[in-house]
Amino acid sequence: MLTHGELTVQGRIREASNAVLLCTATQDGVSVDCVYKPVKGERPLWDFPDGNLAQRERAAFLVSEAMGWGLIPATVLRDGPYGEGMVQQWIESGDEAGETDDAGEGNPAGNLLALVEGEEAGEGWKPVALAEVGEGRTALLVHADDPRLRRLAVLDAVINNGDRKGGHLLPAPDGRLYGIDHGVSFHTEDKLRTLLWGWAGEPLTGEARAALASLTLLLADGAPLATRLAELITPAELDAVRGRVADLLRTGEHPRPSGDWPSIPWPPV
Incomplete structure (x- = not known):
């Protein structure tokens, strides 16, 4: 469906730095939500070739699948309403926010990342770095030992x-x-x-x-x-x-x- 379904744009995800469009892919009367990133919507980067980011997204998916871990949503390259681009399965994120999370309200990775006081990560967490949190205070950025x-x-x-x-x-x-x-x-x-x-x-x-x-x-x-x-x-x-x-x-x-x-x-x- 991602490869051959008809893409219909539902809206734009404006938080992204490049053009990211929420779409539906429809085939034989069945639809799935997906993300479409047209090459035309990529901003040039000084250290990467122009118009090449979509291909790298596809390559990352292939490597993830080859490792057997399925860590990246299904990702294809195809033509779309605004030309060639990457189309990726839309993932509805679960709510895993934890009580120790200060990483931002609505953060889908809530209980995977946190800011904690002190210099010890605590059981079940791995330290990353100290972060400034304002008013001269710092907190320890940690991620789950997951x-x-x-x-x-x-x-x-x-x-x-x-x-x-x-x-x-x-x-x-x-x-x-x-x-x-x-x-x-x-x-x-x-x-x-x-x-x-x-x-x-x-x-x-x-x-x-x-x-x-x-x-x-x-x-x-x-x-x-x-x-x-x-x-x-x-x-x-x-x-x-x-x-x-x-x-x-x-x-x-x-x-x-x-x-x-x-x-x-x-x-x-």
């Missing part, structure tokens, strides 16, 4: 995600967690910016190592995933993906901030 977030942190390291904000985390009512907005990924230089630094330097889980080992085979020259990615990103970027996977397996650890690039996106939520 296996779903940990998988997402590994995926972000593989695709070199430059924009993992809190608002890009969508916990669904069925308990699954999705990540969205992967247009600024796959750069050859280290661009990893994320709120999920809580495991930096810690050993990868056995699950993560197994997924990375499988991904190595799928990224080999001539393998189906490598062939599909080669249509979406440059040869140098594909080689960089292979290099990042190899580095993760070699070190056996979650990456640390490099210090050469801001490690946390702005705004963070």
Whole structure:
């Protein structure tokens, strides 16, 4: 339905920096909600090729599926009312807000991110960084010690995600967690910016190592995933993906901030 259904624009999501349209895709009398990001609505970026963000979103989905974790909603490239673009399944986010959450009212990632007083994250939380909260006060930014977030942190390291904000985390009512907005990924230089630094330097889980080992085979020259990615990103970027996977397996650890690039996106939520 996302690939072949008739797209009807319902409205624009104005909080987004690029053109993001809420649509329905209809086929054989059945409709699903989806997000349509036309290439024409992309703002040029100094460090990414023009008109290429939609392809990177599709590439991120393919890598997520290849790792077996299903962390990104179904994402396709297709023509639409305003030309070629990315079309992605709409996810109704569940309400997971917790009592410790100060990350913003209405934040869909409520009990996954929080600001807490003091210098200790507390049980079940991982520290990220100190944040200024006004009037000379600081609070500790933390994220949940959640296996779903940990998988997402590994995926972000593989695709070199430059924009993992809190608002890009969508916990669904069925308990699954999705990540969205992967247009600024796959750069050859280290661009990893994320709120999920809580495991930096810690050993990868056995699950993560197994997924990375499988991904190595799928990224080999001539393998189906490598062939599909080669249509979406440059040869140098594909080689960089292979290099990042190899580095993760070699070190056996979650990456640390490099210090050469801001490690946390702005705004963070």
